[in-house]
Every structure is written in structure tokens, then in C-alpha cells.
Amino acid sequence: MPDSDCPVIVWFRDDLRLADHPALCEASATGRKILCVYILDEKSKGIRPLGGAARWWLHGALAALRRQLKAKGGALLTFEGEAPEIFDQLVRQTKADSVFCHHRYQKPEREQDDIIAARLKERHVTLFRAHGTLLRAPDAVMTKSGTPFRVFGAYWKAACALGDVPAPRRVPSHLSFYDPAPLTSLPQLDEAKLLPTKPDWAEGLRQNWEPGAEEGEELLQDFVAHALHRYDRGRNEMAADGSSRLSPYLRFGHVSPRQVWAAASKVPGADTGVFLSEIGWREFAWYTLYHQPELTSRNLKSRFDVLEWRRSTADLQAWQQGRTGIPIVDAGMRQLWQTGWMHNRARMIIGSFLVKHLLLDWKQGEAWFWDTLVDADPANNAMNWQWVAGTGIEATPFFRIFNPLLQAEKFDPHGDYVRRWVPELARLSDKAICAPWNETEETLRQAKVKLGGNYPKPIIDLQQGRERALAAFRKTKSSEAAELEA
Ligand SMILES: Cc1cc2nc3c(=O)[nH]c(=O)nc-3n(C[C@H](O)[C@H](O)[C@H](O)COP(=O)(O)OP(=O)(O)OC[C@H]3O[C@@H](n4cnc5c(N)ncnc54)[C@H](O)[C@@H]3O)c2cc1C
Numbered sequence: 001m002p003d004s005d006c007p008v009i010v011w012f013r014d015d016l017r018l019a020d021h022p023a024l025c026e027a028s029a030t031g032r033k034i035l036c037v038y039i040l041d042e043k044s045k046g047i048r049p050l051g052g053a054a055r056w057w058l059h060g061a062l063a064a065l066r067r068q069l070k071a072k073g074g075a076l077l078t079f080e081g082e083a084p085e086i087f088d089q090l091v092r093q094t095k096a097d098s099v100f101c102h103h104r105y106q107k108p109e110r111e112q113d114d115i116i117a118a119r120l121k122e123r124h125v126t127l128f129r130a131h132g133t134l135l136r137a138p139d140a141v142m143t144k145s146g147t148p149f150r151v152f153g154a155y156w157k158a159a160c161a162l163g164d165v166p167a168p169r170r171v172p173s174h175l176s177f178y179d180p181a182p183l184t185s186l187p188q189l190d191e192a193k194l195l196p197t198k199p200d201w202a203e204g205l206r207q208n209w210e211p212g213a214e215e216g217e218e219l220l221q222d223f224v225a226h227a228l229h230r231y232d233r234g235r236n237e238m239a240a241d242g243s244s245r246l247s248p249y250l251r252f253g254h255v256s257p258r259q260v261w262a263a264a265s266k267v268p269g270a271d272t273g274v275f276l277s278e279i280g281w282r283e284f285a286w287y288t289l290y291h292q293p294e295l296t297s298r299n300l301k302s303r304f305d306v307l308e309w310r311r312s313t314a315d316l317q318a319w320q321q322g323r324t325g326i327p328i329v330d331a332g333m334r335q336l337w338q339t340g341w342m343h344n345r346a347r348m349i350i351g352s353f354l355v356k357h358l359l360l361d362w363k364q365g366e367a368w369f370w371d372t373l374v375d376a377d378p379a380n381n382a383m384n385w386q387w388v389a390g391t392g393i394e395a396t397p398f399f400r401i402f403n404p405l406l407q408a409e410k411f412d413p414h415g416d417y418v419r420r421w422v423p424e425l426a427r428l429s430d431k432a433i434c435a436p437w438n439e440t441e442e443t444l445r446q447a448k449v450k451l452g453g454n455y456p457k458p459i460i461d462l463q464q465g466r467e468r469a470l471a472a473f474r475k476t477k478s479s480e481a482a483e484l485e486a
Contacts, residue, residue, distance in 0.1 A: 007035040007094055007178035011101040012076070015132055015253035016065045017213035020168035022130035023100040028172035035094060035178040036069055036076045038062060040189050041083045046108030048296075048378065051371035053340040054251075056202050057211050059194035061252045064212025074177035078189035084116050089186055091125050094178070098125060102132035105286050106378055107293035135165050135257045135283055138290035148291040150393045155287065156280045165265075168258040204338040209248065209374060216249030217259070224263045231271040238343050239416035244275070245341070247375035250282065257282065285379035288393060296382040297363075299391035304398075307476050309361040318459050319354055320368055322422070325451070325458035327434055328408035329353045331421035338421075340374035345411050351388035352402035357465030359472055362389035390473075398473045401466050408434040424454045 010027045016038075018024060027034050040058075042049040050058065066076040079086050090096065099120060104110060117127040131137045141159045142148060149155035196202050223244040227234060234242020249255045257279055264272055264279075289295045299305055318324045322333035332346030342350070354365045366385040370376045386392025390400075412418060415433035419426040425433050427447035432439045436449055437458055444451065451457045 005033075007033045007096050009035045009037060009090065009094070009096045009099040011099055012036060012038045012065065013101060013104060013253075014251070015102050015256070016061045017216075017254050017256065018065075018068050018072075018171045019213065019217075020132070020256040020259050021102075021171075022132045022169060023102050023128070024175075025169050025172055026128060026130060027098075027100040028175055030098070033176050033178040034074070035090075035096065035180060036074060037090070038065075038076060038078045038189070039083045039086055040078070040080045041086075041112075042080075044082045044084070044108070044112055047112070048108075048370075051373070051376050052196060052201075053205065053372050053374045054370075054376045055194040056196065056205055056340070057209070057248055057252060057374045059191055060209075060211030061254065062191055064214070064254070068213060069177075072175050072177075074175065075180050077180050077183060077186075078191060079186055080189040081187045083112060084119055086186060087116055087120060090183070091120065091123055093183060093186075096125065098128060100128045100130070103129045103137070105134070105138055105290045132256065133253055134286055135159070135261060135279070136162060138287045141287065148287070152281065152284050155284055156277060159280065159283065165258055165261045168256060168262050205340045205374065208339045208341070211248070211252065211254065213249075213254040216246065216254035219244070219246060219249065220255055220260060220263050224267055228264060228267050228275060229269060229271055232274045235274075236345055236411050238345050238412040239414070239420065243344060247341070247377075247380075251375045251377045251380075282380060285377075285383040288383055289379040292393075295386065295392070296366075296378055299389075300386055300393050301391050303476055304389075304391040307472055310359045312358070312360065315358050315459060316360055316364055318456070319350070319358065319360075323456050324353070324460075325437070325456040326353065326404050326460075326462070327415075327418045327422055327425055327436065328404050328412060331412075331418045334421040336369075336372055340372065342373070343417070345407070346417075347384065348388060349402055349404055349407050351385060353404055355385075355389040356398075356401045356469040357404075357460055357462060359465075359469055362386065362391065398476075399470060401469060403466075404462065405434050422455070425449060 008027045008030050010024050015021060015023070024034075041047055062076065062078055069076050087099065104113060113127065113129065120127050136159050140162065141155060143158075149158065223246070227242060227244070231242065234240055236242070246255060246260065250257065250260070260279055261276065264275055292300060294300070319329070319333060322330040322337065324330055328346070329350050332342050332350040335346065336342040351362075351365055354360050355362045362385045366381055369381050369385070373381070383392060390398035408415075408418070412434075414430045415428070418433050425436060425447070428436060428439070428449060432443060432447070436444060436455070437451060449455055
């Protein structure tokens with residue numbers, strides 16, 4: 001019989017909220033006192049350390065969760081170190097007999113959870129894992145022959161055919177908490193170290209974001225009430241805030257996909273369907289990562305393994321710093337640097353520019369996003385980079401190369417997005433701002449633009465970059481043909 005004075009543990013991971021938290025609901029159903037913990041584990045094998053912007057977000061996210069728990073009489077303990085070791089000590093000191101958490105779907109995390117479950121079992125402690133971070137468990141949606149889907153359309157149709165998405169669960173009405181005071185001997189997380197100091201580059205992040213479940217819920221309700229009805233068009237207008245901006249809140253689990261689904265489904269119309277299918281893309285990214293763990297590190301289409309990427313630190317840095325001389329690309333990269341987030345259309349444009357025009361490996365782009373995005377998400381990031389590069393499943397064919405100038409004309413027709421993020425070009429006309437190098441000296445002088453002075457000359461001729469990419473791509477085809485003949 002369990003000792004009713006002993007607590008149960010709720011292990012928060014990428015689910016930093018109290019509402020729609022199945023693990024917390026199950027823990028509260030035991031009627032026992034709950035000990036809430038978060039562990040930053042960047043030491044265990046295969047676990048990728050968070051990037052800088054995500055660490056900044058995590059700092060605010062933990063503070064917000066702590067506030068939510070405090071309002072209910074609880075507390076949050078945060079530790080740093082190898083999770084299996086920390087659990088050994090936690091259960092020894094508290095005599096807890098169960099740990100509740102949500103499934104994680106990345107291979108190293110899954111393997112770690114299995115190790116922890118086995119170690120806890122030796123001590124007669126159970127690790128309960130519920131599904132709480134996706135709409136559907138990744139092994140619940142399979143083809144008739146039992147294999148995973150490789151194409152989004154078929155996957156999404158099958159996922160939707162499983163029936164209604166269950167309603168989100170409420171915060172348990174009765175929560176009682178274990179006094180964590182005696183546990184200070186464990187390796188505490190120094191949360192202040194999550195913040196950048198020398199230099200403190202986070203001012204733009206502070207101005208644009210407020211991590212936390214309450215803020216996420218407010219943003220969700222605001223989006224559903226005011227922007228969802230024109231999402232299909234609005235999400236592509238680069239200068240407008242037509243998308244939900246929920247990505248970091250979903251990434252850290254301040255809002256669950258079921259909460260988003262429930263809130264959006266109430267609004268009838270085609271835009272809702274388009275928006276929900278974007279939530280579907282998030283599901284599909286995690287589904288793909290679950291079934292093909294190499295998504296983050298290798299081309300899913302192995303034929304591209306022979307592609308000869310260029311190496312150019314100068315080009316990579318120009319791209320990272322938003323100084324390529326292609327205004328729409330620079331605008332996207334500067335929005336990212338200043339705010340920790342980038343418009344989806346811009347992500348596609350700058351991604352295509354990196355891997356095709358500059359012919360630099362998509363993994364370099366993925367790594368930069370990982371470090372600079374507040375929504376940096378292992379599955380969404382890698383799947384989208386492979387999609388942009390044409391190396392993944394459901395990928396755009398490699399030979400389809402976004403023309404940044406046409407993209408700018410279509411999705412930033414008045415140049416407002418560029419004006420906002422590349423202010424040195426702000427005085428140029430709507431037409432001139434997407435390709436200033438086509439303008440006369442006099443026009444540039446009047447607009448106070450000096451190419452190679454206050455704004456760079458293009459680091460590449462777009463037509464030549466396109467042809468170079470196509471030639472590199474054709475070589476992968478001939479190596480495939482040679483392989484087949486051999
Ligand atoms: C190269 C590249 C890298 C990307 N890296 C990330 C990343 O690290 N993290 C991330 O969350 N998204 C990533 N995306 C997808 C997408 O750009 C963002 O999810 C979206 O811009 C976030 O803005 P939003 O919340 O306003 O999206 P909305 O348009 O309002 O969509 C709602 C939610 O749906 C999901 N979603 C939307 N589009 C996609 C998509 N293409 N793939 C997967 N999920 C999607 C997100 O969770 C998003 O918050 C990437 C896209 C590209 C092209």
C-alpha cells in the first residue's frame with residue numbers, strides 16, 4: 001500500500017501549462033500531494049542543448065509556470081543535470097512511488113525515458129506516460145499495410161478520419177502540493193544563467209514576447225476572434241500580422257494543440273480548415289521525426305548525400321547578419337535576429353536562398369534557426385529545412401527555386417516588410433525597394449542609399465546562383481543513374 005504522506009511527482013517537460021495537462025490530471029486523481037519538477041538535461045547522450053533564444057524563452061516560461069502553481073498553493077522545483085540521476089535522488093528523498101509525465105517523441109528522449117522507467121521500476125516506482133503534446137500519438141495513424149505515411153495529404157486525411165479530437169482537459173479542481181523545502185540538496189538549475197548577459201542581446205525578444213500559458217491563451221483567443229476569418233490570405237502578407245504567432249507557445253507547451261483545435265474549430269469557414277491543417281503540419285513533423293529519427297541530421301532522400309554543397313563562411317555570415325544585398329532576404333534575417341521569430345513566407349524565401357542560390361548545406365540554416373528562433377522546434381525546424389532543400393519527404397522538388405524578387409513582388413507588394421526591417425532602404429519606391437541594384441545612381445542618391453556603402457551590393461547574381469544550383473542538382477541525378485547501372 002502506498003504511504004499516503006508520500007508525494008507523486010509531475011515531471012514538466014515541453015508542456016509548461018496547467019490546463020489540458022493529462023499527466024497533471026492523472027497525478028491529481030491519485031489524491032496524493034504533488035511535487036512539480038522541471039529538469040534541464042543537456043548532458044545526457046544524444047540530447048541537443050537548447051539554442052540561445054529558446055533558453056531565453058525557457059527562463060520566462062519557468063517563471064510563468066511557477067506563478068501559476070503558486071496561485072494554486074504549489075511550487076516548481078527546477079534542476080539541472082542528467083535526469084536519470086536526479087530521479088534516483090528525488091525518489092530516494094521523497095519516497096514518491098509514481099512519476100507522471102507526457103510522452104516525448106524524439107529518439108534520444110524516448111530512450112532516456114525508457115532508462116528512467118527501468119531504473120524507477122527497480123525501486124518499485126512507476127513512470128506513467130500520457131499523450132499530451134500532440135493531437136494524435138504518432139503510432140495511431142498508419143497506412144492500411146501498417147507503415148507510416150510519407151505524404152502529408154494522405155497522413156492528414158487518415159488522422160482526421162480517426163474522429164473528433166478529444167476536448168481539452170480542465171485544470172484539476174483539487175490540487176494539493178508537497179512541500180519541496182527539504183529537497184535543496186539536489187543540483188538546482190541556476191535559472192538566471194538561461195539569460196544572455198555579455199552581451200545582452202535579448203532586448204528585441206523582451207519587446208516582442210511574454211512567455212507563459214496565460215499569455216498564450218490570450219493570444220489564441222485574440223487570433224480566433226480577430227484574424228482567423230482571413231487567415232488564408234493574411235498569413236501570406238508579409239507586412240501584416242496575419243498568422244497566429246502561437247509557435248513558441250506551442251513549442252514550449254504553454255498551449256496544447258487540443259486547446260488550439262477547440263478554440264479554432266468554433267469558427268466556421270474555409271480559413272479555419274487551412275489554419276487547422278497548419279496544426280496538422282506540426283503533427284506531421286513530429287510524426288516524421290518519430291518514425292524517421294534521422295530527420296534532424298541526414299537527408300531523408302539519400303540521393304542528395306552526394307550533392308556538393310559549397311563552403312563559404314563569408315556567404316553564411318552575410319546571410320546570418322541580413323547583409324546579402326537581397327532586400328527581402330535581409331529583411332527576414334533581421335526580423336529573426338531582432339525578434340527571435342520570422343514570418344513563415346520569409347522562412348521559405350531565406351531558406352531557399354541559402355540552400356539553392358548560395359548552395360550552402362541546409363544543416364547550416366537549421367543550426368542558425370535552432371540558435372536564434374524562440375520557437376526552435378526539433379521536428380518543425382528539421383522537416384521544414386528538408387522541405388525547403390528538397391531533400392526530405394513531401395519536399396518541393398530541388399529544381400523549383402524560389403525567385404526572391406518575384407516573392408517580394410507578390411507577398412510584400414508595397415515593400416513595407418522590407419522598409420520595416422531594412423530601414424536604410426525605406427526611401428526607395430515600392431518597385432525599387434526589391435532590387436535597388438537596378439536603379440540609377442541618381443535614384444539611389446535621392447533615397448540616400450549607397451550600394452556597397454550603407455547597404456551591401458548583392459553577394460550573388462540571382463540568375464547565376466540559380467544555374468549553379470541546377471547544375472549541382474543534375475549531378476545528383478547522374479550519380480543516381482550511375483548507381484542504378486552499377
Ligand atoms: C525553414 C523553416 C524552418 C522552420 N522552423 C520552425 C521551427 O523551428 N518551429 C516552428 O514552430 N515552426 C517552424 N517553421 C514553420 C513555420 O514557419 C512556423 O511554424 C510559423 O511561421 C509560426 O508562425 P505562427 O505561429 O504565426 O503560424 P500559424 O500560421 O499561425 O500556424 C499555427 C501553428 O501551426 C504550426 N505550423 C505552421 N506552419 C507550419 C509548418 N510549415 N510546419 C510545421 N508546423 C507549422 C505552428 O505550430 C504554428 O504556430 C519553419 C518553417 C520553415 C520554412
